[in-house]
Amino acid sequence: MALKNLIEAKQLLEQGVLGELIADATKFEESDKTNSIPQLLDGKVLAALFYEPSTRTRFSFETAMLKLGGEVISTESASHFSSVTKGETLEDTIKIIGGYADVIVMRHPDKGASKRAATVSPVPILNAGDGPGEHPSQALLDLYTIKKEIGRLDDFCIAMVGDLKNGRTIHSLVKILAERKNVLIKLVAPCELQLPGEYVKLLEEKKVKFEKLSDLDDALDADVVYMTRIQKERFESKEDYERVKDCFVFGKNELAKFNKNGIILHPLPRVNEISPEIDSDPRAAYFRQAKNGVYARMALLKMVLGK
């Protein structure tokens, strides 16, 4: 069981991969509590190549590498501070960095950029988000969180809320959920931000139960509510964004009606879609989810670096 890189969530469906990653993430989380993480990646170097802003993905990958004994090289903002500004192609950049580092974590505004990088890279590429495409390591940490919080990855109802069109974390998670048993997916979005056809087709082909909804209240019986940000940067006009920007807000009223055993997730960053007033409720799991990213990514680094 091994991955050479992680470009799309469907790779997590390869025989035994998801189970091994979740088991390793659990072990790393346990060993972190006793400061006894094995230094498996001593002497290895991770390059963080981010052409778009990031807080969680970049810092959690870097933390994961450091906790495993490895080193990190990174650029503040690759679109401004790498030789892209001089006209260097993505392919050349990857070939060069692949000569310095043992693994490259890359975020890029273009869908498919990680796939392009992987075709020329001498070292593993980990897709940290390719425009409105995918964010597979986020799906991994989301699944790790769901397993930890509700105890299962089958037989549950998840409401996906917000910008399902541009939300790459949604796209990656849907690909995995389509393969699980007895998962009901409630897709809560304005018409223009509903899940793209290719993912709806997948759900239909896999005979996954799903509902398209326009009212968050109709999804508050779910075991997992997965809120997402309306992705301002992917809109063509300010007016289009303004029309939908606050369409779903999970606040105190929603919390009062929400499943008593449910959890609220969000890949973050949030804008207005979750009121800070509900942060202290035990069902608000999004900060725990963000921390889980470190352990999920430790497991992933261990796998692709063959340790």
Ligand code: CP
């Ligand atoms: N969840 C996520 O991708 O967050 P960042 O944009 O901060 O990396």
